[in-house]
Amino acid sequence: MRMIVKEDRKSVVAWAIAFVLAALWLLIALLPFLYMVMNSFKGQFEMLVSGVFSLPEALNFDNYVAVINGGFLGYLLRSIIVTSVSLAGMVLISAFASYPLSRMKFKLRGFLYGLIIACMSIPMHVTLIPVFKMTTASGLYDTLWALPGPYVAFAIPMSVFILANFMKGIPVEIEQAAEIDGCGKYRTFFEIIIPLSKAGISTLCIYNGITFWNEFAFVKTLTQSVKAQTLPMAINNFKGEHSVNIPVILAVLALSALPMIIMFCILQDKLVKGMTAGSVKG
Secondary structure, three states, X not given: OHHHHHHXXXXXXXXXXXXXXXXXXXXXXXXXXXXXXXXXXXXXOHHHHHOOOXXXXXXXXXXXXXXXHHHHHHHHHHHHHHHHHHHHHHHHHHHXXXXXXXXXXXXXXXXXXXXXXXXXXXXXXXXXXXXHHHHHHOOOOOOHHHOHHHHHHHXXXXXXXXXXXXXXXXXXXXXXXXXXXXXXXXXXXXXXXXXXXXXXHHHHHHHHHHHHHHOOHHHHHHOOOHHHOOHHHHHHHOOOOOOOOHHHHHHHHHHHHHHXXXXXXXXXXXXXXXXXXXXXXX
């Protein structure tokens, strides 16, 4: 009886500690977002006069109107195009690479897998000059299509690492049964492996989608005109020549973050399933 009481107390204490830590983490994550949204409704000098943590005197939507009229929707559309194309390329290449590395046996499998994983250690900023020269030589500089290539290239190592391990957890008996029924490798891949890997692919799309959406270094290096720039450059372009209107910048940030927040709220269950899939066998 005493052992049961002690275990119950330990469980209560553990849950209490977990709740406190979760509440603390929520507070740390939520405060910057509340600060951003709250100050985006203030006037240019109101934030300096009343303080950064004070509530706005009124819900002033002038900053949001100025941002939308200033070409924000163009930046948003270009970001959607670049992110969608990059995600499609990343999923296609990663899936095609992960399937043979996880389900087939051949001599160079370990070497190729190790080589792909080793590419995760290459810093992105080291490649800015070579990528810039390649983009210029190919005629893609200062176009929207200069961005998906580098995005996909840097996303593949981590994506293959995650997806290959995910595919390894698929029971081999399912694939063997498909082969007995007459399915070839291509049909097995598209009709069995890919549907069973939806949770892992969804996780990769969420993880890499946020990275592509917020990426700044390649946008700054490979584009010059507004017609080819995405949302990260909108923050830089909305600042004044001689002064910075902080509430307007915060309005840009709030509108830029909104699509990712909506996507995460819709797909959060798939993200959790993808992160936990394969952790329990049986």
